[in-house]
Amino acid sequence: MAFNQIPREIRQSIFEWVICSPIDPPASPSVSQKGRRRLTEDVFWEGGIWQLPPQNPALSLLLVNKQFHTEVNYVLQHTPTDYHVDIMFVKGYGLWTTWSIPVLPRTQYIDSVHATFRLFEPTDDLDPRFRGSLSFRGGDGGPPSAVWSFYRLLTALLTNGPGYLGPEPLGRPCDLRPRYVVNKVVVNVLAPTDGAAHRSIVLGEEEENRVDARRFIDRSLHDASIAPEERLARYMTGELDHLLALSYHTMNYGMVLYEGVVDTIDFLVNGEEYKGFNMQELVREPEIAQWGARRLDVLRRRQRYRKWRRWLDGRRRRMKDGLELDDNRPVTYIM
DSSP states (O other): OOGGGSOHHHHHHHHHHHHHSOOOOOSOHHHHOTTOEESOOOGGGTTOEEEOOOBOTHHHHHTSOHHHHHHHHHHHHHOOOEEEEEEEEETTTEEEEEEEOSSOOSSSEEEEEEEEEEEEOOOTTSOGGGTTSSOOSOOSSSOOHHHHHHHHHHHHHHHHOTTOOSOOOOSOGGGOOOSOEEEEEEEEEEOOOSOOOOSOSSSOTTTTTOHHHHTTSOGGGGOTTSOHHHHHHHHHHHHHHHHHTTOTTTHHHHHHHHHHEEEEEEEEETTEEEEEEEHHHHTSOOOOOOOOSSHHHHHHHHHHHHHHHHHHHHHHHHHHTTOOOOOOOSOSOOO
16 A cells, blocks of 8 residues: 555654654764754854754655645644754763754744753764863853853753754843743753763863862762763753852843743753752742942842843743743843
């Protein structure tokens, strides 16, 4: 029996399976380095994210014939906006993303994003252009540069949409504005399968015993008594904790997450619950201990914060109901 003679309901189910199933992730960095490009060339962001052009299995089906085009298009119109991204954490060589995008968002609302992290030691056959793009050394008065790569990994989803490969706007992180709203983000960190020891997930073998190399790096990242996947999950959740606390140092950078994530950001380790962030609970009036030293600065910052909170509370009520949003944030920054 020819495929087009199969009952339409069965064909639709097959099309749904082909289009919506996540693509097989690359077996290793070596086999997927060709064609990767930086998410951004802006020096502020350090350029630690390397993307492959997204693959869309529906495109070839749409071109078969008119009947297939009609039926596949029907599937696309009714496909939920659930996206998957495989992220290879290649020590010192960046975060390598591979997106599964069955259909682009039809509105500014995205149902869910599921991210899988896999840890890899770099191998000798990797292109030197990747080397040093993910550094955990302490910043000059700020966080390690790798922090900005993880931050941009999440915020690019809100500002650009899943798998975006276009030009990145230049500017400061606190200038970001969400164009998309995500209901739920799930991050699953898997145990490495590359056979490497992973004694440190950020330092090479030659650096591991150098005191100066370890000095400004979170010690837990090379604590071999903790499983490497748990070390990475601990690092990411710790940084997200700081960001969502809206402290004196993180306020301007955490705003965009409350403006763009509706329900939860959940972290798993090998598929088991590790830590969750309930955005609705966290957004309730955080205790901000430090506003600054100068009285006039404190007054202005509190005023900006109150103005932003009134706007944010209204925005989040509309986000919960999936309504059209006012994207004109009333303040550019608070701190």
